[in-house]
Amino acid sequence: MRISRPIVAALLALALAACGSGAEPAASSSEIKVGLLHSLSGTMAISEVTVRDAELLAIEEINKAGGVLGKKLVPVVEDGASDWPTFAEKATKLIRQDKVATVFGGWTSASRKAMLPVFERYKALLWYPVQYEGLESSPYIFYTGATTNQQIIPGLDYLKEQGKKKLFLVGSDYVFPRTANKIIKAYAAANGMEILGEEYTPLGHTEYSTLVNKVVQAKPDAVFNTLNGDSNVAFFKQLKSAGATAEAMPVLSVSIAEEEVTGIGVDNIAGHPVAWNYYQTTETPANEAFVKAYKAKYGANKVTSDPMEAGYNAVYLWAEAVKKAGSTDVAAVKKAAPGIALERPEGLVIIDGENQHMYKTARIGIIQPDGLIKQVWDSGKPIKPDPYLKGYPWAAGLAAGQ
Amino acid sequence: MIKRHLPFATVAVIALVAAPLLLEPFRLGLLAKYLCYAIVALGIGLAWGQGGMLTLGQGVFFGLGGYSMAMYLKLNEAGPGGLPDFMVWSGVEKLPALWAPFASPVFAVGMAVLGPVLLAVLLGTLVFRQRVRGAYFAILTQALAAAMVILLVGQQGLTGGTNGMTNFFELFGQDLADDSTQRGLYLVVASVLGILYLATRQLVHSRYGRLLVAVRDGEDRVRFLGYDPALVKTVTFAASAGMAGLAGALFVPVVGIISPALLGVVPSLELVVAVAVGGRHALAGAVLGAVVMGYAKTAFSEQFADGWLYLQGALFILVMTLAPKGIVGVVGRLRRARTT
Numbered sequence: 001m002r003i004s005r006p007i008v009a010a011l012l013a014l015a016l017a018a019c020g021s022g023a024e025p026a027a028s029s030s031e032i033k034v035g036l037l038h039s040l041s042g043t044m045a046i047s048e049v050t051v052r053d054a055e056l057l058a059i060e061e062i063n064k065a066g067g068v069l070g071k072k073l074v075p076v077v078e079d080g081a082s083d084w085p086t087f088a089e090k091a092t093k094l095i096r097q098d099k100v101a102t103v104f105g106g107w108t109s110a111s112r113k114a115m116l117p118v119f120e121r122y123k124a125l126l127w128y129p130v131q132y133e134g135l136e137s138s139p140y141i142f143y144t145g146a147t148t149n150q151q152i153i154p155g156l157d158y159l160k161e162q163g164k165k166k167l168f169l170v171g172s173d174y175v176f177p178r179t180a181n182k183i184i185k186a187y188a189a190a191n192g193m194e195i196l197g198e199e200y201t202p203l204g205h206t207e208y209s210t211l212v213n214k215v216v217q218a219k220p221d222a223v224f225n226t227l228n229g230d231s232n233v234a235f236f237k238q239l240k241s242a243g244a245t246a247e248a249m250p251v252l253s254v255s256i257a258e259e260e261v262t263g264i265g266v267d268n269i270a271g272h273p274v275a276w277n278y279y280q281t282t283e284t285p286a287n288e289a290f291v292k293a294y295k296a297k298y299g300a301n302k303v304t305s306d307p308m309e310a311g312y313n314a315v316y317l318w319a320e321a322v323k324k325a326g327s328t329d330v331a332a333v334k335k336a337a338p339g340i341a342l343e344r345p346e347g348l349v350i351i352d353g354e355n356q357h358m359y360k361t362a363r364i365g366i367i368q369p370d371g372l373i374k375q376v377w378d379s380g381k382p383i384k385p386d387p388y389l390k391g392y393p394w395a396a397g398l399a400a401g402q
Numbered sequence: 403m404i405k406r407h408l409p410f411a412t413v414a415v416i417a418l419v420a421a422p423l424l425l426e427p428f429r430l431g432l433l434a435k436y437l438c439y440a441i442v443a444l445g446i447g448l449a450w451g452q453g454g455m456l457t458l459g460q461g462v463f464f465g466l467g468g469y470s471m472a473m474y475l476k477l478n479e480a481g482p483g484g485l486p487d488f489m490v491w492s493g494v495e496k497l498p499a500l501w502a503p504f505a506s507p508v509f510a511v512g513m514a515v516l517g518p519v520l521l522a523v524l525l526g527t528l529v530f531r532q533r534v535r536g537a538y539f540a541i542l543t544q545a546l547a548a549a550m551v552i553l554l555v556g557q558q559g560l561t562g563g564t565n566g567m568t569n570f571f572e573l574f575g576q577d578l579a580d581d582s583t584q585r586g587l588y589l590v591v592a593s594v595l596g597i598l599y600l601a602t603r604q605l606v607h608s609r610y611g612r613l614l615v616a617v618r619d620g621e622d623r624v625r626f627l628g629y630d631p632a633l634v635k636t637v638t639f640a641a642s643a644g645m646a647g648l649a650g651a652l653f654v655p656v657v658g659i660i661s662p663a664l665l666g667v668v669p670s671l672e673l674v675v676a677v678a679v680g681g682r683h684a685l686a687g688a689v690l691g692a693v694v695m696g697y698a699k700t701a702f703s704e705q706f707a708d709g710w711l712y713l714q715g716a717l718f719i720l721v722m723t724l725a726p727k728g729i730v731g732v733v734g735r736l737r738r739a740r741t742t
Contacts, residue, residue, distance in 0.1 A: 078703070079703050079708070084663060085664060089435075110661070135491060174563050175492070
């Protein structure tokens, strides 16, 4: 018998596609499936794997304590591959095929923006664990990281308190740094601060001698740094070799946490300030337990960081909402979530009903020679999330069109 | 005559009738995505397999098509006088002049094909006249893909930067979230691929096709015979660019996003790899390769979220070492073994 090539090809393709389409067996009544969608490959893997690990830890702990509504949580892990369209595809797969109750995932704003239409289309829930640029509040996303008024504005308040009047802005070229800098410029204009320069480099850029020269020659009181990823390694190294010191010209970073400090090299960055809501050194009973459990599961040399803690919290907050709702139904969980308050490693966290962001305590820390971060300032109490900066008169116009 | 068309007809029936009936909407959407890539692969099969032009920058043409379509969708949703969402975040207050004509669907779809064709003609005229070929041509196209990404990322207010464009709601009045719209889109993609496949096969079997192969195998001899190899190559390159552009325009409503990550060096290379795996000397091989590699990526990453990239790489190495002529080459060998 002669079988021609195209027929073989087509049958093969269809057979392959059909095997893939065999729907997963529905979760048995004693289990609840939840999706974990982070980049496990590509440039973002180094950061996102740690968040995935923290979320797995939370799931394990919840299961040990009896699960949710008497059912065990079963994680379905997918790889976003540092590629935004892949995030959208895998989110669809988790929702439609695995029929997960909720998804914890994302890191970059681009991955969130890519997943947003998927979650809105299928009316499913996403818990997003990283600080971001604000100006968003999807009814199907819970934001457990900081919005701008819980990180960037406290960072600016801190610099102002320290008497820093002239700032230089350095950032990676994408939506978070550009939006952050828009806010910083509006803040500076309202607070008598001066912006000496604003520079962007592509993500992954590593040649900073020109930019460092520009910064050093401008002689700012401080630098506001929104560079992301590997670029920070080159930037801080070259800044140090240009003779800039943390005493004379502190560089305040909003994307460098404990995990990144190791990669940059403590020698290059010790003494510089960072702005977050949580540090490994944050003194709360819940944090002591979190750090201990994380090290026990993943190794004594591992550090914990703000996005990891926010991912870890997300699982607990969702579980609490499910318990309160008595069901994993999305509408019921959304209705039960507002007002839920939990003592987390970062302190008290409350879900805001209006925008599904969290009340969080802002913290400024200084990077120590041992690679950890020591808190030098905090907001004293959890700050109400304000993603559109409606409570700041100087920010009017930033959220135009909303 | 009937026998010649039987294989194609069978595939067409499976693709147009069986697949939409058998596959769940989510899987059908994925198949539509693979078929979009298959259209690009068909173009690569023509340019590289038949014409010997190793083009490592088809992502550029794919991107031009995709961005044209995305611009239309965004403008259509913003309505007259409205701004696309990402322009609002990026602080753009007035619609850039470049965007204005894309409010017309005819212009947008036209540009999705014509834009890539014109760029390929320009590039081909400059490059092939200078007798740039082989590795130099490959490097040039790859550099173009890298440059395109830098350009798109740098112009956030104009292009959406790294995020690209997403969150599309409707296409020509049809709700994109609807499963029936997605099924319709799948049928459109499959039909376009089928028509382009037939047309390309016709082209390859024509006098022009033989000339193209002759240029691939002995460009100087063809020139001495009085033909103009540069023209032959430019036309072929432009045709493959047009196909990539059309694929990009179809991809956007199917997948719902376009971003620089989809058209840089890596995705462009992935498509060439897919064509090699399928078998570059047969057009069916190119199409098959794109579908198989697309499927393998999905299947591996769903089964082994932590290490799927290694499997993807292993598959490529395996096929290339055991079957340098790709899957189609293996099938051909089996067939010959059976008939003798």
